[in-house]
Amino acid sequence: MAKQIDDFFSMKNTVRSLSESDKGKTMDYLAPIKAFARTTYKSIYIIDYQVKGFEYVSANPLFLCGHTPEEVQQMGYGFYFKYVPETDLDLLLRINTLGFDLYEKQPLEERLLYSITYDFRLRNQEGKDLMINQKLTPLFLTETGQVWKALCVISLSNEQHAGNVKVHKQGTDEVMLYDFDAECWRVQEKIKLSEREQEILQYSSRGFSIKEIAEALFVSPDTVKFHRRKMFEKLEVANISEALSYATHNKLI
Template sequence: MSKNVSDFFFAKNTVDEITTEETVQLNNYLQVTEAFSRVSYMSVYIIDYQNKNFEYVSDNPLFLCGYTADEVKEMGYNFYFKCVKKEDLELLLKINQLGFDFYEKIPASERKLYTISYDFHLLNKGRPVLINHKLTPLFLTESGKIWKAMCIVSLSTHTSSGNITIFKQGTNQFWSYDTRENCWRNESKVKLSERELDVLRYYAQGYTISEIADKIFVSSDTVKFYRRKLFEKMQVSNISEALSYVTSNKLL
C-alpha cells in the first residue's frame, strides 16, 4: 500500500480557511520559537496543518539526518518518507490517527494543555536512531482544530518504538496507549518523596554517591537504597534513564 503526505492529514483536522481573528495569534511567535531553540539547543520544528508543511525547523542536527534545516523545511512531510525507518512509518500514521481521535474528545478550550509523546527511529546516514517526539498545539482555529503545532525531538530513553503517551499540563494524569488491547489507559505519574528528589538533584549536578550521602546526612548505603527504590518506581535500570524519565515527565 503506497503512502504519501496526505495520509498524515484527516478531515477532522483539515484546516481550510483562517479568519483575521485567528491570524492575530501569530504575532512574533516565530521569533519566540527561534529564541527558545537557541537558548535550549533543542531540536524544534513547527507543523502548519493548513498548508500541510513545516513552517520552522531548528538547526539542531538530531532531527535533520544530515540535511540542513532549510532542506528539511522544504521537504516537509516528505522528510518522514525519506528518513523514518520503514517499519516505523506505519506506526507514525497510526499515532497520528490516534492523536486526533483523542484530541477530538477533549473540550476545545483545553486542547492546548495536552502533549502527545512517542518514539520512532530516524535514519541518520542509514543508521537507525531511536528518538522521542513530543507534539503540542500552538494555535487552534475557532472550531478547535489544531492549526499549528510545536514538535520537540530528543533521544529516546526506551529501547523500542511506540511508547505512546498523552500528558495534560498542570495535572498528575497521563494516558498511555496499550497497543495489544488498542485502547488508552488513564494513569497517574510516579510520586517521589522530597528525599528521593534530593538524590536525583544531586545526581544531576554530578555528585558521587558518597558526596550525596554527605549532602543529605545519610550513609552511602542509604543513598543506594533511595536509588534502588527510584529505579523500581520508574522502571528504569540506571541513573541516566532515571534523570531522563523525571525530566520528560516534569517531576524534577
Template sequence: MKNNRSSTLLTKNHLGKIPDDERLHQNDYLEAVKAFARLTYESVYVINYETMAFEYVSENPLFLCGYSPAEVMALGYEFYFKNVPEDDLTLLHVINEAGFDFFKNLPGEEKIQYSITYDFHLLHRDGKKVLINHKLTPLFLTREKKMWKAMCIVSISHHKTPGNICIHKQGSDALWKLDLKDKTWRKSEKPKLTKREIEVLHLHAQGLSIHEIAEKVSVTPDTVKYYRRQIFDRLNVGTIVEALSYAVNNKMI
C-alpha cells in the first residue's frame, strides 16, 4: 500500500517510473531471494523504491509481528508506522536521511558493494517489544545509479539499545559509524581478532564449554577465559553470545 506519509518520512530515495528496458535483467531474481530465505534463520524482505512497496516478505516470524507475509506486503511502508515505536520511527528517519546522503556521494557501480546495519524496536501484536538488527543492501540500481531495489535481513540485535548505525563495504575492513549528535559519518576499521581468539569463538559456536575448549587447544581453562576477555574487549560486548552474534554479523568467523 503506497502512503505519502510513509514515503516522505522513511525514504528520501524517490524514483520516477523505471523504463521497461531496465526491467529485462530482473527476470526471476525473486526465485534466488526465496531460495536464500529458505536457507537462513533470519527474516528476509525486498523493498522496491519505485513503487514504495515490499516486493517480497519471507515467512520468518521475527519481522512479521504476528501478521502473515501477505498482510505485511499489503501494508508496505505503513507496516513501520503500525509496528515501530514513535522514538524509533524518528531514528529511522534520521538513518534514512544520513544513509541516502552517504550513498548518493559514492562512485557509480561501486554503490552496490555497500550495506547499512542498524537496530530498532518492533512491536508485536501481543504487545511484546523486540530489538532487532536490520541490514540493507542494494539489489538493483537505476541507470542514474540510484537505489532501485534493496534486500533487507532482520535478526535479533545483540545490542541493548536502538541505533548502532554502521555502513560496511564488501571486501574492506573499513566501516563508517553514524554519530547521531551531529549526523556525521565517522570512518574506522573493523576490530581484528587473533587466530587463537577466532579459534576460541569457533569452538564456542560448536557448543563446547570453557574446559572442553581448553582441552581442545591444549591450554588451561584460565587461558581460555583470558582469550574470552580479550574478545569481549576488542568487540565491545559483554557475553559470549553477543561476541558470536557480532562476529557472525560482521563476517569475522
C-alpha cells in the first residue's frame, strides 16, 4: 500500500477541535522560538497536528535540501516523501506509531516532560545522504491530552545507522531505548561523565589541543589522553568530535 502523509498522524493523537483555553496558550509563542533559531546552528521547525503540517521552519540550510523555509513549510510532510530514502521513511512511520503508543500511556499531567530522539537520512538535491538527529518535544497539548503542537530540533548525527530511538523524561536520569529486535522499550541509566571528563569536553569544544588542556588543568598530556580514552569507551565513540556531538545531543555537558 502506498504511503500517504496521513500515515504520519496517529489516530490516537487526532486533534479535531480546540477549545478557547487551548487557543489562548499560543499567544505570540513563536517569537522566542524564532529568536532561538537565529542563535543556533541547528534547524528548527514546528509541527501543527491539527492542520497536519508545519507552522514554522527556520532558515538553517541543514534541513532545507536547497529550498527556502517558506517552500519547506508549504510542502509540509511532503518534504519527507521527497527527501527521505524509502527505508528510512518506513522507519519514521514506525517511530511515529511507537512514540504515540508510548505517549498515550503516560499521565496527562506528565506528557509535556517527554521528548523523543532518533536518527534518519536526508537525501539532498545532489543525491547525497546526510545522517541527521531529530529531537521532538511537545509544546502544547489539548485539554484531552493530545499533542497539538510540537517542537522539532535537527542537528547532524554522530551515528552510522538510522534508528536509535530514545525517549527522555525531564527530571530523571533514565532513558527509554527502543529495541527493534525484541520489539520493546528498555530502560537504561543515562550515561554520566566524571568532572574531569566534562572539563576535557568543555575545553575541547573551545578548540583547545591536548597540550593546552593539560596546561589549563595542571596535569600531564598523558593524563588528558587517559581520560579521553576512558570517555570514548563510555560514550562508544571514536574521536573527540563524536564525543562532543554525543554529549551535546544527550545534555552531558
